[in-house]
Amino acid sequence: MARINDNYLKLQAGYLFPEISRRVTEFTTANPDAKVIRLGIGDVTRPLVPAVLAAFHAGVDDMAKGESFHGYGPEQGYSWLSQVIIDKAYKPLGVELKTSEVFISDGSKCDSSNILDIFDLSNKVAIGDPVYPVYNDTNVMVGRSGAANEQGYYEGLVYMPCTEENDFAPAFPSEKVDVIYLCSPNNPTGTVTSREQLKAWVDYALENDAVILFDAAYEAFITEADIPRSIYEIEGAKQCAIEFRSFSKTAGFTGVRCGLTVVPHELMGTTATGEKYSFNKLWNRRQCTKFNGVSYPVQKAAAAVYSDEGWAQVKEVIDYYMENARIIREGLTEAGIQCFGGVNAPYIWLRTPEGMTSWDFFDKLLNECHVVGTPGSGFGPSGEGYFRLSAFGDKEKVVEAVGKIKQKWGK
Numbered sequence: 001m002a003r004i005n006d007n008y009l010k011l012q013a014g015y016l017f018p019e020i021s022r023r024v025t026e027f028t029t030a031n032p033d034a035k036v037i038r039l040g041i042g043d044v045t046r047p048l049v050p051a052v053l054a055a056f057h058a059g060v061d062d063m064a065k066g067e068s069f070h071g072y073g074p075e076q077g078y079s080w081l082s083q084v085i086i087d088k089a090y091k092p093l094g095v096e097l098k099t100s101e102v103f104i105s106d107g108s109k110c111d112s113s114n115i116l117d118i119f120d121l122s123n124k125v126a127i128g129d130p131v132y133p134v135y136n137d138t139n140v141m142v143g144r145s146g147a148a149n150e151q152g153y154y155e156g157l158v159y160m161p162c163t164e165e166n167d168f169a170p171a172f173p174s175e176k177v178d179v180i181y182l183c184s185p186n187n188p189t190g191t192v193t194s195r196e197q198l199k200a201w202v203d204y205a206l207e208n209d210a211v212i213l214f215d216a217a218y219e220a221f222i223t224e225a226d227i228p229r230s231i232y233e234i235e236g237a238k239q240c241a242i243e244f245r246s247f248s249k250t251a252g253f254t255g256v257r258c259g260l261t262v263v264p265h266e267l268m269g270t271t272a273t274g275e276k277y278s279f280n281k282l283w284n285r286r287q288c289t290k291f292n293g294v295s296y297p298v299q300k301a302a303a304a305v306y307s308d309e310g311w312a313q314v315k316e317v318i319d320y321y322m323e324n325a326r327i328i329r330e331g332l333t334e335a336g337i338q339c340f341g342g343v344n345a346p347y348i349w350l351r352t353p354e355g356m357t358s359w360d361f362f363d364k365l366l367n368e369c370h371v372v373g374t375p376g377s378g379f380g381p382s383g384e385g386y387f388r389l390s391a392f393g394d395k396e397k398v399v400e401a402v403g404k405i406k407q408k409w410g411k
Contacts (some may be wrong), residue, residue: 007143012152016133016378017041022364027366037320037401039328039389042187042347042370044252046320049313052251055304059297070296073341075239075287077104077260081299085260088306089245090156101264101280102234103287103295104302108217108244111282112181113138114195114290115261118282119269123178126158128170130188130214130379130386134180152381161382162189168340169197172204180205182231183215185222188379188388189349190325192340193369205240211267211279212237217246217259220318222344238264242279249346249392251305258294260300279283305346324398325391331402332389335410346391349376353409361387369404 020040028036048056062068076082082102090097105111113134121144124392127135139145139157146155153159158177160170168191173180184193203380205212212231219229231237244263247253263283268276294302304310329342332350342348352361357373365371365387376386391398 005141005143007141008143008153010140011137012072012145012148016374019378020372020374022103023155023362024366025373030140034359034370036366036372037393037397038372039391039393039398040374040400042249042390042392043113043254043392044321044392046252046317048252048256049310049317051310051313052301052304055307055310056256056297056301059300062300063297073293073296073299075291075293076100076284077294078296078299081303082260084303084306088311089339090232093230093233095230097232097262098265101262103261103263103283104299105259105261105287105291106257106294107248108215108246108261109134109227111244111259111261112213113217114146114286115283116142117286117290118279120272124156124158124176125179126160126173126177127181128162128183128186128379128382129153129159130376132183132187133379135213136380153251159380159382162186162191163342163382164351166275167191169193174271176208177210179211179213181213181215183230185218185345185347186341187215187218187345188347188374188383190343190345190347190388191349192224192344194229195226195234198228198231202231202237202240203235206236210240211269212241214241214243216243218249220343221246221312221322221346223322224344224389227344232262232264236264240265240267240297242267247302247305249303250318252317253298253302256298256301258298262350264347317367320395321391323395324395327395327398328389328391328402331406335406337405337409344392349389350387350389352385354378355385357389358384359401365405369401369408371404 079099082099086097087394125139145157148154158173162168162170168189214231231241231243246259263280265280267279269279271277325342325346328348329339332339337353338351340349358377362375376383
């Protein structure tokens with residue numbers, strides 16, 4: 001009989017969001033007349049903007065004509081899309097990239113998982129706590145960790161607590177590490193890494209021969225001028241960082257699937273014999289072997305995001321979500337609930353009222369207010385006693401949800 005990958009059995013429970021879905025389904029089955037407002041999973045609710053949809057349709061139409069039909073595309077993505085991204089998303093930041101350093105994919109969730117293929121299991125990995133669960137769980141799945149202890153920390157992984165005491169900014173690891181996950185704007189806390197903090201991390205990585213895996217999936221939601229949108233705004237980052245970006249939240253591509261990973265040519269690792277080798281070459285080899293590329297119509301739609309018309313329309317949607325974030329943040333604050341984030345990110349991270357645990361608050365919020373959020377403990381042990389609300393909802397439902405919460409917990 002075939003042997004399973006026992007590393008999966010180390011995972012403590014089901015993935016966070018399926019567990020949320022299970023509890024919500026159980027509630028709605030028992031209460032069929034209840035109108036549940038979902039501010040939990042960070043899925044968008046606004047449709048694709050007209051310029052993007054038009055490009056999507058045009059791409060599909062191209063597939064219906066022999067002279068414009070596209071079969072297998074380049075595994076790295078079409079260079080015309082990579083160039084648009086470089087010109088419109090990176091050059092305005094003062095960042096120069098080559099198209100051979102930009103890899104188009106079906107999403108940053110996949111890339112931040114698959115990137116582990118090009119790192120040896122002997123590498124010591126550091127992640128934040130709380131953290132986007134994918135970082136933690138995929139390292140467990142590939143066999144980099146031992147079992148979890150009573151607190152929920154996995155042996156062999158290094159955790160960097162992000163708490164109110166350190167303004168949700170992780171401190172440098174207390175031991176030597178080789179790979180560091182950073183996320184800004186942060187999921188789940190909604191906080192951001194300042195230019196000074198990011199420079200300190202780049203300096204640390206360079207001094208310690210570490211690689212930073214920088215998740216910038218929410219960079220389009222940054223509102224404050226001096227917050228870095230890319231780690232490559234920091235001098236030296238090309239020698240120590242890989243960056244992930246996504247069209248999912250930026251342009252509503254959660255059901256369309258498109259993202260990108262930047263692997264600079266300057267970024268080097270070492271072989272077993274100590275020789276330097278290019279991570280860019282490794283990632284290119286990995287993609288050519290395991291990935292067939294993003295569909296042509298999707299890439300046409302992605303390019304339209306950065307057209308003048310497309311970006312103006314996309315920005316309106318981003319502003320819509322950020323107005324929701326303001327409504328949630330200010331409404332909960334008025335109710336006496338302590339909130340964080342929601343200024344440069346579409347997430348509000350709140351301290352659970354009345355000393356409740358994260359899951360107790362989830363159940364109370366669902367049962368008494370018919371509102372769904374995400375328990376902070378699902379993002380790591382340091383998330384216990386906190387809760388995440390998402391701004392990806394319809395404004396009228398967000399207003400209704402905040403009203404119910406204020407009615408329940410308002411002082």
